[in-house]
Each structure stands twice: as C-alpha cells, then as structure tokens.
Amino acid sequence: MTDTLLSASQLRLQRSHKTVLDNISLTLTAGRIMTLIGPNGCGKSTLIRVLLGLEQADSGSIQRQRGLRVGYMPQKLSLDQRLPLTVDGFLRLARGASRQRIDQWLKRLSIEPLRHQSVHGLSGGEWQRVLLARALLSEPQLLILDEPVQGVDVQGQMELYQLIPQLRDELGCAVLMVSHDLHLVMAATDEVVCLNGHVCCSGHPDQVSLDPAYLDLFGQRPAIAHYTHHHDHQHCLDGHIESEHRGGHTHD
Numbered sequence: 001m002t003d004t005l006l007s008a009s010q011l012r013l014q015r016s017h018k019t020v021l022d023n024i025s026l027t028l029t030a031g032r033i034m035t036l037i038g039p040n041g042c043g044k045s046t047l048i049r050v051l052l053g054l055e056q057a058d059s060g061s062i063q064r065q066r067g068l069r070v071g072y073m074p075q076k077l078s079l080d081q082r083l084p085l086t087v088d089g090f091l092r093l094a095r096g097a098s099r100q101r102i103d104q105w106l107k108r109l110s111i112e113p114l115r116h117q118s119v120h121g122l123s124g125g126e127w128q129r130v131l132l133a134r135a136l137l138s139e140p141q142l143l144i145l146d147e148p149v150q151g152v153d154v155q156g157q158m159e160l161y162q163l164i165p166q167l168r169d170e171l172g173c174a175v176l177m178v179s180h181d182l183h184l185v186m187a188a189t190d191e192v193v194c195l196n197g198h199v200c201c202s203g204h205p206d207q208v209s210l211d212p213a214y215l216d217l218f219g220q221r222p223a224i225a226h227y228t229h230h231h232d233h234q235h236c237l238d239g240h241i242e243s244e245h246r247g248g249h250t251h252d
C-alpha cells in the first residue's frame with residue numbers, strides 16, 4: 001500500500017525489568033493524524049523514539065517507506081544557556097534548512113518577529129512554535145510531535161491544535177502526536193491510540209472516549225467545559241492589536 005509511510009508490528013521493549021512497550025503495532029498513513037494518549041510513564045515517548053530509530057526495540061519490526069522524510073519535535077530540547085543563539089541561527093542548524101524555507105515557516109507559524117531574538121528568552125509557547133518550524137524545515141512526509149502544546153496557554157493550545165490539521169492538508173503528510181488530553185485533540189485527530197505499555201484501545205476519538213478501557217484508565221471525567229473567547233481582533237507578538245482586525249473593544 002503506497003500510502004503507508006511507516007508500519008510497526010509487535011514491538012516489545014523492556015528497561016530495568018519493566019515492560020515499557022508490550023506488543024505494539026500501528027500504521028501511519030499519508031494524510032492522517034494519529035494521537036498517542038496515555039498516563040505519565042505509559043511509554044509514549046519511548047514508542048516515538050523507537051519509531052524514529054533513536055532506540056531499539058527488543059523484538060518486533062518497523063518498516064519505513066524508503067527515503068521517508070521525518071520532522072520531529074521532541075518533548076524536551078536542552079540548549080546550553082551560555083551559547084548565544086538567535087531563533088534564525090537555531091533554525092539554520094536544522095536538517096533541510098535553507099534561507100527560503102526558514103522565511104516560509106517563520107511567516108507561516110506567525111513567528112517572523114522572533115527571528116533575531118535569543119532562543120533563551122522565548123516564552124513556552126514561542127519556543128514550541130520555533131521547535132515546530134524546525135520540524136517542518138525538511139518538508140516532512142511524517143511529522144512527529146511529542147507533546148507539542150506543553151508550556152502553552154489554553155488559547156495557544158487551541159490554536160496549535162487547529163494548526164496541525166492545516167499543516168497536514170498543506171503538506172499532505174502524516175502526523176503522529178502525543179497528547180495528555182483526548183478532549184483537546186478530538187477535532188484534530190483521525191485516530192487515537194490509548195497506550196498503557198500495551199494498546200488499551202484505538203480508533204476514532206469519538207469511539208475511544210466511550211471505550212471501557214479508556215474510561216478505566218482515565219475515569220469517567222465530566223465533559224471539560226472549555227472557555228471559548230471569541231476574539232474580534234488579532235494581536236501582534238509584541239501584544240499590539242493589528243488594526244485591520246480591531247473590533248468593538250480596545251486594549252491599553
């Protein structure tokens with residue numbers, strides 16, 4: 001099947017006598033978004049590292065499409081604080097970086113004004129967008145995002161989860177992402193895999209949210225009441241209001 005970019009079969013991995021991954025199989029297909037969800041320590045990041053080839057499973061197999069271009073946004077990236085590095089300089093270090101692509105993704109992700117800023121002074125949300133830009137520089141066929149919204153405020157989380165399907169449409173890529181909250185990613189995913197060492201359940205988010213295995217793991221949570229704020233204008237990154245979008249109220 002030509003649309004299959006990566007397929008993993010019966011992955012098992014033990015660390016210090018603990019079974020971290022137990023009989024995991026999954027298939028990533030062009031144009032589809034898969035979300036891994038599960039409690040802390042259930043093996044999400046380890047699975048991603050195994051799929052990326054950064055860690056070796058004890059058994060099982062992984063087949064990748066030949067020459068597959070993968071963009072990876074890690075959960076953590078530690079940079080030496082003593083290293084003077086601007087956003088532009090950081091992005092230029094990435095695989096696939098070219099002047100044109102850096103310009104393109106800085107604009108597309110609305111972080112152009114950060115270009116000459118030090119990476120060490122960025123807010124959590126700004127840093128996540130820079131990491132996303134870095135993952136996109138190789139024009140990936142498969143985009144892997146390990147907790148892309150950590151450190152991002154609720155409004156920013158919504159915006160990022162809206163952006164991900166848009167990027168999928170623009171690039172035609174597959175997306176594999178890790179999230180802690182099924183309700184937040186509901187609209188931004190085609191398939192959810194609920195992990196707890198093994199695959200507890202998987203399928204469309206509507207199905208998974210009602211699956212007894214999911215409810216066992218996460219409990220019968222009350223529906224989350226999201227605060228929805230209908231903004232009638234847009235802000236620049238420095239906090240000013242963009243005048244063409246200014247609506248019925250103003251800020252100091």
Ligand SMILES: Nc1ncnc2c1ncn2[C@@H]1O[C@H](COP(=O)(O)OP(=O)(O)OP(=O)(O)O)[C@@H](O)[C@H]1O
Binds near residue numbers: 016020041043047
């Ligand atoms: N090298 C190792 N030695 C021992 N245990 C390990 C090793 N690597 C991972 N583990 C354990 O494997 C489990 C899965 O870790 P992993 O980071 O994949 O979880 P996660 O689902 O991504 O967690 P979180 O949501 O907190 O990021 C954890 O219990 C972790 O302690």
